[in-house]
Amino acid sequence: MRPVHGIALAVVLAPAIVAAQSATDGVQALLRGDYEAAARILKPLAENEAQPDPIAQFFLASLYEAGRGVARNQLRACSLYAAAASTSSPLTPEALDIARAIAESWAAAPPEAAVCASSNDLPWGEAQPASFTLGAGHWVRVDAESTVVGFGGIEYRTAASHAGPGIVFLPMQYTPLDVSSPAAMRRHFIQSFIWHRNGPADRSTWSLGWMLDEVVGGGIFVAAGDPRLVTITAPRPPSAIDTSQLVDLRVNAAGEAEWALKDPSNGRGGVIPPKGSR
Numbered sequence: 001m002r003p004v005h006g007i008a009l010a011v012v013l014a015p016a017i018v019a020a021q022s023a024t025d026g027v028q029a030l031l032r033g034d035y036e037a038a039a040r041i042l043k044p045l046a047e048n049e050a051q052p053d054p055i056a057q058f059f060l061a062s063l064y065e066a067g068r069g070v071a072r073n074q075l076r077a078c079s080l081y082a083a084a085a086s087t088s089s090p091l092t093p094e095a096l097d098i099a100r101a102i103a104e105s106w107a108a109a110p111p112e113a114a115v116c117a118s119s120n121d122l123p124w125g126e127a128q129p130a131s132f133t134l135g136a137g138h139w140v141r142v143d144a145e146s147t148v149v150g151f152g153g154i155e156y157r158t159a160a161s162h163a164g165p166g167i168v169f170l171p172m173q174y175t176p177l178d179v180s181s182p183a184a185m186r187r188h189f190i191q192s193f194i195w196h197r198n199g200p201a202d203r204s205t206w207s208l209g210w211m212l213d214e215v216v217g218g219g220i221f222v223a224a225g226d227p228r229l230v231t232i233t234a235p236r237p238p239s240a241i242d243t244s245q246l247v248d249l250r251v252n253a254a255g256e257a258e259w260a261l262k263d264p265s266n267g268r269g270g271v272i273p274p275k276g277s278r
Contacts, residue, residue: 023055035069057084058091078102082118122166132174156218168195180255188215195237206237
């Protein structure tokens, strides 16, 4: 049977968590129904890498599970429940039961997906918001939860997760290309680079993944990608890397847009066919 919801537990267990004053502030905000304030208070406590608060992790997880005060995110909720379950607290049994229940719904996922890895082991990472002007009345805005394209006075929103456990996001890049084939036009590409671990138990191996999207009118389309441009062994990945030494977006001799990976042992690439209408 599913554990009691977090709000009910907050009422029952409030006396037990008074000592954690800052976490108590977050729980009290949750009880008042001020979910945005609750998330704002609980988030830094739950995500404190040096000393994460299991009470804050549990109740922040309940907010993500229900989509109250934050965008609903079952993956993040499960990661926080698993973290809360890994530390002794009044909520440990409930956190463990809920984490298991959520993980069971992803039973078919491959092990490397780390669908319910504790955020204490694989800290949550998300892309920093980025905005790019593509032309007159044409822009794109990306954050951890969505991509919004402005075109012709209309905003087109696409739900797209740019976040996950054990992921380190590098700044997104906008690359325009002026092509002459199949017609003269400017094409708009967004590059994302992320460091990710190869599995929940792997604490020292990092791979750099690359994703290429193209903005066409009000839409955004996947153009290319590679999960492992390079792989390194280190406690943490470097905060900066010259990605131009790894990936090249260019106009080829025929006037077409193309991508190329500069891997000395396995160089590869291809033409990027136009998508949709412009």
